[in-house]
Amino acid sequence: MNIILIGPPGAGKGTQANNLVKTFNLYKVSTGDLLRKEIGNNSNLGTKIKSLIEKGLFVSDEIIDDLIVKILSNTTFYDRLVFDGYPRNLNQAKNLDFLLKKYKQKISCVLSLEVDKELIIKRILGRQICSNCGLIFNDYFMPSSKKNHTCDPKFLSKRTDDNEKTIIKRFETYLKKTLPILDFYNGQNLLHQINGKIEIDQIFKEIRNIIASLEA
Ligand SMILES: [Zn+2]
Numbered sequence: 001m002n003i004i005l006i007g008p009p010g011a012g013k014g015t016q017a018n019n020l021v022k023t024f025n026l027y028k029v030s031t032g033d034l035l036r037k038e039i040g041n042n043s044n045l046g047t048k049i050k051s052l053i054e055k056g057l058f059v060s061d062e063i064i065d066d067l068i069v070k071i072l073s074n075t076t077f078y079d080r081l082v083f084d085g086y087p088r089n090l091n092q093a094k095n096l097d098f099l100l101k102k103y104k105q106k107i108s109c110v111l112s113l114e115v116d117k118e119l120i121i122k123r124i125l126g127r128q129i130c131s132n133c134g135l136i137f138n139d140y141f142m143p144s145s146k147k148n149h150t151c152d153p154k155f156l157s158k159r160t161d162d163n164e165k166t167i168i169k170r171f172e173t174y175l176k177k178t179l180p181i182l183d184f185y186n187g188q189n190l191l192h193q194i195n196g197k198i199e200i201d202q203i204f205k206e207i208r209n210i211i212a213s214l215e216a
Contacts, residue, residue: 011115026081027081113203114194
């Protein structure tokens, strides 16, 4: 079973990817992790990637393809992948199709977590992290109080780059790049749109139902 998880930043994709990995013994493929790992390997490719990132340049689709090939050609991961945040554009989606065929694999389903801009803004802008104990709260959904948190409130902080403008821009870029991918997979009858506004546990329940219906 190979699964693609799609959703904007703040949709809870990472959490659901981890749930899938744990429950179905899958391997998570995130391009960020792959890039970091390659850099850590000190390979030629890793050195090239490092210099691109240091110059603030984009890592090309070709480099990403090379990293994906390493995963697809590794029999340990055969037919047990969760793609988290990849493919990011239509070009990558088409490349992935090509590579999957080459390595005699296919996508079982594409799960798109659907959320709206307002919710994303609240989730991201409201997020507070305690630097003392690591707990995460949210001004809108789960405020820190004496009942759920014993540290001094001075330890709570927000990420500074998470201002509303940045979030809206990221969201709009996501929509622009992702809608063609959704069409692409819908055309292959692989797309499942999931309401990402409900509770995390409920979302995973829906995901399990979808997977059960595939296996039936
Ligand atoms: Zn704390």
